[in-house]
Structures are given as structure tokens and as C-alpha cells.
Amino acid sequence: MEKLAFLEVEHLTKVYEDGTKALEDVSFKVERGEFVVIIGLSGSGKSTLLRCINRLVEPTSGKIYLDGVEVTALAPDELRRLRRQIGMIFQQFNLVKRASVLTNVLSGRLGYVPSIWSLVNYWPREEVQRAFLNLERVGIADKAYTRADQLSGGQQQRVGIARALMQEPKLILADEPVSALDPATSHSVLKYIEDLNREGITVLCSLHFLSLARRYGRRIIALKAGRIVFDGHPEEIDDRRFREIYGEEAVEVEIR
Amino acid sequence: MRNQTVTPKAIPHIHPGRRSLIRSWQFLMLLLAILLIYGYGWRVTQINMGELFTKAHLIRPLLSSLVRPDLLTRDQEVQVARAPFLTGEGELPTLPPSTEGTSLNLSRTRGRIGDRLVVRGQGFRPNTEGVLWWENQIGQRLPMRRFKTDEQGRFTLEIAVPQTPGVEHVVIAEVSWPVGPLKPSETLKIVTERMIETVFLALMGTTIAVVVAVPLSFLGARNLMARNPVGFTIYLITRTVFNIARSIEPLIMATVFAVWVGIGPFAGVLALGVHSIAALGKLYSEQIESIDPGPIEAVMATGATPLQVVRYAVIPQIVPQFIAFTIYRWDINVRMSTVIGFVGGGGIGFILMQYINLLQWRQAATAVWAITLVVALMDYASAVIREKVI
Ligand SMILES: Nc1ncnc2c1ncn2[C@@H]1O[C@H](COP(=O)(O)OP(=O)(O)OP(=O)(O)O)[C@@H](O)[C@H]1O
Ligand SMILES: [Mg+2]
Numbered sequence: 001m002e003k004l005a006f007l008e009v010e011h012l013t014k015v016y017e018d019g020t021k022a023l024e025d026v027s028f029k030v031e032r033g034e035f036v037v038i039i040g041l042s043g044s045g046k047s048t049l050l051r052c053i054n055r056l057v058e059p060t061s062g063k064i065y066l067d068g069v070e071v072t073a074l075a076p077d078e079l080r081r082l083r084r085q086i087g088m089i090f091q092q093f094n095l096v097k098r099a100s101v102l103t104n105v106l107s108g109r110l111g112y113v114p115s116i117w118s119l120v121n122y123w124p125r126e127e128v129q130r131a132f133l134n135l136e137r138v139g140i141a142d143k144a145y146t147r148a149d150q151l152s153g154g155q156q157q158r159v160g161i162a163r164a165l166m167q168e169p170k171l172i173l174a175d176e177p178v179s180a181l182d183p184a185t186s187h188s189v190l191k192y193i194e195d196l197n198r199e200g201i202t203v204l205c206s207l208h209f210l211s212l213a214r215r216y217g218r219r220i221i222a223l224k225a226g227r228i229v230f231d232g233h234p235e236e237i238d239d240r241r242f243r244e245i246y247g248e249e250a251v252e253v254e255i256r
Numbered sequence: 257m258r259n260q261t262v263t264p265k266a267i268p269h270i271h272p273g274r275r276s277l278i279r280s281w282q283f284l285m286l287l288l289a290i291l292l293i294y295g296y297g298w299r300v301t302q303i304n305m306g307e308l309f310t311k312a313h314l315i316r317p318l319l320s321s322l323v324r325p326d327l328l329t330r331d332q333e334v335q336v337a338r339a340p341f342l343t344g345e346g347e348l349p350t351l352p353p354s355t356e357g358t359s360l361n362l363s364r365t366r367g368r369i370g371d372r373l374v375v376r377g378q379g380f381r382p383n384t385e386g387v388l389w390w391e392n393q394i395g396q397r398l399p400m401r402r403f404k405t406d407e408q409g410r411f412t413l414e415i416a417v418p419q420t421p422g423v424e425h426v427v428i429a430e431v432s433w434p435v436g437p438l439k440p441s442e443t444l445k446i447v448t449e450r451m452i453e454t455v456f457l458a459l460m461g462t463t464i465a466v467v468v469a470v471p472l473s474f475l476g477a478r479n480l481m482a483r484n485p486v487g488f489t490i491y492l493i494t495r496t497v498f499n500i501a502r503s504i505e506p507l508i509m510a511t512v513f514a515v516w517v518g519i520g521p522f523a524g525v526l527a528l529g530v531h532s533i534a535a536l537g538k539l540y541s542e543q544i545e546s547i548d549p550g551p552i553e554a555v556m557a558t559g560a561t562p563l564q565v566v567r568y569a570v571i572p573q574i575v576p577q578f579i580a581f582t583i584y585r586w587d588i589n590v591r592m593s594t595v596i597g598f599v600g601g602g603g604i605g606f607i608l609m610q611y612i613n614l615l616q617w618r619q620a621a622t623a624v625w626a627i628t629l630v631v632a633l634m635d636y637a638s639a640v641i642r643e644k645v646i
Contacts, residue, residue, distance in 0.1 A: 080559045098572045119567050
């Protein structure tokens with residue numbers, strides 16, 4: 001039997017209850033430590049693909065293996081244990097707005113701590129220390145006790161990254177992490193994600209702008225109407241390929 | 257000049273003149289309908305502004321009592337003297353003894369209705385006010401005169417035998433004066449007691465409602481329940497029950513419960529409770545429906561258990577609003593509990609109604625002031641709490 005890659009997606013198909021075909025026969029492999037950028041038009045299935053990998057969305061058919069484990073075959077308990085190893089970063093940050101930054105970051109650790117203590121928001125010392133370390137990494141340790149909704153968008157996304165880091169993840173799924181941010185902030189957030197990748201965390205990141213994808217991705221997977229239409233190096237995307245992915249009328253814009 | 261319409265295609269077939277004709281015809285119909293509705297309304301509700309002035313004397317006792325509610329009182333020292341009178345054949349009855357030292361003499365002890373007689377009293381406290389009563393055979397008392405004793409503690413009055421049933425009568429002189437310090441009046445005690453009952457009525461009704469409505473509201477939240485047919489059915493039933501129960505006014509519920517469990521505060525608690533369960537349940541459900549699914553997804557993605565997801569992603573999003581709704585409901589229930597007694601639901605409303613029916617205006621005024629004061633206080637308190645919590 002041949003050795004499995006770190007992440008393998010095989011013939012993945014997702015049809016939503018209303019009949020929308022969001023993914024159709026998607027297959028690809030990702031090796032440990034890769035930084036893969038997923039691009040595609042709005043509605044092409046990027047979010048659906050990323051959510052299938054940690055089964056926030058149940059795949060309709062197909063198989064997903066992560067580090068030798070068949071994700072698609074896991075029972076609820078095993079699935080929760082697997083999810084601990086997959087950090088997720090969202091376009092809208094998805095912080096609990098009324099809670100403090102610290103509580104938001106600590107919530108990334110929920111999969112590891114005993115349920116009873118966490119239900120009264122009691123956290124062991126070492127977990128609080130870990131939270132502060134991760135907040136320092138993204139440069140906002142001084143905001144630990146601020147309410148999450150009082151931070152700027154860029155700061156909120158950095159809280160999102162710190163929360164994912166609490167999981168000590170092997171894989172990070174980032175779903176358009178910078179689409180709600182201005183260009184300068186986008187770069188600073190993507191640089192944090194790039195740093196994590198350098199430390200060995202595999203990253204799957206969907207991006208809206210090709211210019212950002214070119215700058216950060218070492219491999220690009222392009223989706224169109226739920227199918228993979230390109231999988232390769234950023235330099236391979238020429239004018240013809242670009243129009244294939246984004247449609248005839250699209251013009252590439254630069255984000256610096 | 258040319259008529260330059262910008263959107264001639266929008267109304268291609270109707271000539272402008274015809275259109276305005278139809279418009280004005282419709283307008284006339286509308287006007288006529290409105291006139292009819294309000295004309296009828298004026299009649300059925302028997303609006304008669306003049307009565308506000310012609311019947312002003314009826315409200316005067318209540319209004320003037322408002323400035324002197326029955327709050328404080330002093331003990332009364334009383335002297336009573338009695339004398340018998342017959343309007344027919346028979347023996348003069350023996351009466352309970354008069355207060356020591358006092359006596360009452362009638363110029364005659366027998367006579368007929370309308371006869372005049374002179375009443376002399378002596379041995380009373382000097383320079384003190386008193387009342388002369390006529391008590392008939394069945395114990396009914398008619399006030400005859402007010403009087404004041406002279407320096408020697410005597411008084412003389414001339415009265416006519418009143419028209420009242422029975423043969424044996426008693427003439428009673430009562431002289432009374434306040435002694436000792438001021439103290440809360442009986443009315444004040446009753447009103448305070450009932451006001452406490454009223455506040456607790458609101459408290460129990462609201463608390464019961466919260467305890468029941470919180471779990472039910474999850475069943476009435478579409479985003480949680482409408483994932484499968486069974487859940488959707490439960491959601492529909494819950495919401496329907498909420499809507500029906502909410503549309504029945506607590507006063508009507510109290511009438512029903514007063515028949516069921518008897519007149520008293522328990523009926524009021526049930527009425528407020530049931531209505532508030534529905535009202536709060538609907539508000540809570542809508543709050544749960546409006547929560548942002550993002551944080552739920554994010555916490556789920558960390559590998560949290562369902563309970564942890566509720567604790568970290570759901571509760572923080574609903575608790576502040578739940579508290580706000582509850583305080584709002586509490587305010588309403590405090591108001592409601594003050595009138596629910598009118599229909600047998602206990603609390604201050606019950607005695608307020610009694611006072612009004614017995615024309616005890618000063619007592620009624622006391623109750624009205626108590627209601628005003630407590631409602632204002634509770635409003636203030638909940639405003640402070642709201643400020644702190646939200
Ligand atoms: N919960 C859902 N139920 C039904 N259809 C859905 C659902 N979520 C997504 N879809 C549909 O699936 C398709 C793919 O959506 P998806 O969100 O994965 O695209 P995307 O590439 O992430 O788009 P965007 O760039 O706008 O985020 C779209 O047609 C979308 O309308
Ligand atoms: Mg998306």
C-alpha cells in the first residue's frame with residue numbers, strides 16, 4: 001500500500017440540502033509544511049472545501065485523510081479530538097464579541113481541558129500563560145482584558161490567529177482571512193500566517209485576490225463552480241489561465 | 257407648452273384626466289368611510305365632553321382626598337353615654353353602662369316620629385367634640401348632630417325623632433379626643449401589607465416565567481430546531497402556544513384563575529406567570545434566532561463539546577439581552593400586579609377597589625399614592641440595574 005500524503009482529498013463532492021452543487025469530484029494531495037492558496041470566484045466552493053476538511057460541513061461523498069486518519073469516517077468523539085489539531089481562521093474573525101480577548105483566545109484550548117472547569121470559565125495557570133504567549137506572538141498581549149468587539153479588524157484577526165495557535169495545530173485552514181481588512185493590514189496578518197507555515201504548520205488558505213495568492217502561495221489551487229481548474233505554481237498562471245479561472249471579462253488588480 | 261413626462265410608458269393606457277377622476281372618486285369614498293367609522297365610534301363610546309364639567313362634583317371627594325391621604329393617626333379616648341327611647345308600648349330596656357361620670361338625659365323617653373326632644377349630657381370632657389347617634393332596634397346608627405361640650409363638660413341639643421324602624425331606640429353621645437403620639441393609621445398598615453404582597457406577586461410571577469421561558473425559548477428558536485421535521489414541528493407548536501398565550505391579557509387570565517384557584521394573590525401569580533412565559537419566551541426565542549453563527553462555528557472547530565459550544569459561543573450572545581428583556585417584563589408586571597386585584601388576583605388592587613366601592617376616599621387616596629410611589633421606585637431600581645448589567 002502506498003504511503004498517504006499529509007492531507008489527501010479524494011473525489012470530494014458536496015451537494016447542499018437545497019440542491020446546490022458546491023463541490024464536484026475534488027481531489028488533491030498536500031504534503032506536510034506546504035502553503036497552499038485556494039482561489040476562485042465568489043461561490044466557487046472555497047469555503048465549502050475548507051469546511052469539509054474539519055467537517056463543519058458534512059461531505060456528501062468522497063474521502064479525506066489527514067495524517068493517515070480517515071476524517072470522513074470519524075465518530076463525533078474522535079472528530080472532536082481531530083479538530084483540536086486543525087486551527088481555523090475566518091473572514092469575519094468569528095470572535096465572541098462580548099467576551100474578553102483572553103477568553104476568546106482560551107476558547108481555542110477547549111478541546112484539551114476538562115469540560116467541567118471550562119464551563120465555569122476556570123482555566124489552569126499554564127493555559128493562561130499559553131494564551132498570553134500566543135497573544136504576544138501576534139503583538140496584542142496588552143489587549144488581553146479588552147472586549148473583543150472593541151478591537152480593530154486587524155487586531156481581531158490576530159486574536160483569531162492566537163486562538164488557532166492555542167490548539168497547537170498541525171494544519172491551519174484560513175478562509176479568506178484578510179477579505180475584511182485593508183491592504184496594509186492584510187499583509188501584516190498574512191505575514192503572521194506565513195511565519196506559522198515556516199515553523200512547520202501546513203496552511204490551506206483561501207484568498208480573493210490573485211496578487212495576494214501569488215505573493216504568499218507556493219502552490220495555488222483554483223476552483224471554478226466546485227471543480228478544480230488549476231493546481232500548480234503561481235508563475236504558471238498566465239493570462240489565458242487567469243481568464244479560465246475568473247472569466248473572460250475579469251481584469252487582474254494589484255494589491256500591494 | 258409641451259407636456260414632458262419622464263416615464264410615459266409606466267401608464268400607457270389611462271388618460272391623465274381619467275386617472276385623476278378615479279383618484280378623486282376613490283378619495284371621496286375613503287373620506288366617507290373614515291367619517292362613518294369615527295361617527296359610529298363617537299356614538300358607541302358615548303363621548304360627551306360636557307360631562308367632564310357637569311359631573312365634576314363627583315370626582316371632587318377623591319381629588320381632595322389625594323392631598324390628605326389616610327396615613328397617620330392617634331389613639332382616641334372615648335366617652336360614651338346612652339339613653340333609651342320608645343316609639344310605642346313597652347318597658348324601657350336596660351342598657352350597657354355609660355362611661356363613668358357621664359350621663360345622658362332626654363326631655364321625654366316616649367314619643368312618635370317627628371316629636372321634638374331635648375338631649376342633655378353632662379360629666380364629659382370639657383371643650384371636646386362629640387357626635388350624637390340614634391340607634392334603632394336593629395342596631396343601625398344614624399348620625400344626628402355634631403356638638404362640642406362646654407367648660408363644665410355639658411351640652412344641650414334639640415332633635416326630632418328620626419324616621420327609622422323599630423320601637424326600642426337608643427340615643428348615644430360619643431365624645432372623643434386624640435391622645436398619645438402620632439402613629440401609622442390602620443389604612444397605612446393594610447396598604448403597606450398589600451403593597452408588599454403586590455411586589456412579591458410581581459416577583460413570583462416574573463421568576464416563574466423566567467424559569468419556564470428560558471428552556472422553552474430554545475424549543476421556539478427556528479435556527480436550532482428547524483433542522484429536521486420533528487424539530488420543526490416542536491418549534492411550530494412552541495411558537496403557536498407562545499402567540500396564543502401572549503394575546504390573552506393577564507387581567508383576563510386572572511379572572512379565569514380566580515375562578516379556578518379562588519380569589520387571591522395565587523390567581524394573580526398564575527396569570528402574570530403564564531402571560532409572561534409567553535411574552536418572554538417569544539422575545540428570548542427571537543434573541544436566540546438572531547445570534548451570530550460565526551462564533552459557534554469557530555468554537556466547534558476547536559474541538560469543543562456541544563456543552564462548551566453553548567457556554568462559550570451561545571450564552572455570551574444571549575445573556576445580556578435576556579436580562580434586558582427580563583427587567584422590561586418585571587417593570588410591566590409590577591404595574592400589572594397593582595391592578596390585577598380588580599379582577600380577584602390579589603395585591604393592592606383588591607383593597608383599592610373596595611375603598612372606592614365604599615366611598616372611602618381618603619383610604620383610596622392612600623392606596624393610590626402607595627401604587628404611584630412603589631411603581632416609581634421599582635422603575636428607578638430597574639433603570640439602575642439595567643445600567644449596571646448591559
Ligand atoms: N449552507 C448552504 N446551503 C446551501 N447552499 C450553500 C450553503 N453554503 C454555500 N452554499 C452554496 O454553495 C456554493 C459554494 O459556496 P461557498 O461559500 O463554498 O463559496 P466561496 O467560494 O466560499 O464563495 P465566497 O468567495 O463568496 O465566500 C455557492 O453556490 C453557495 O451559494
Ligand atoms: Mg467563502
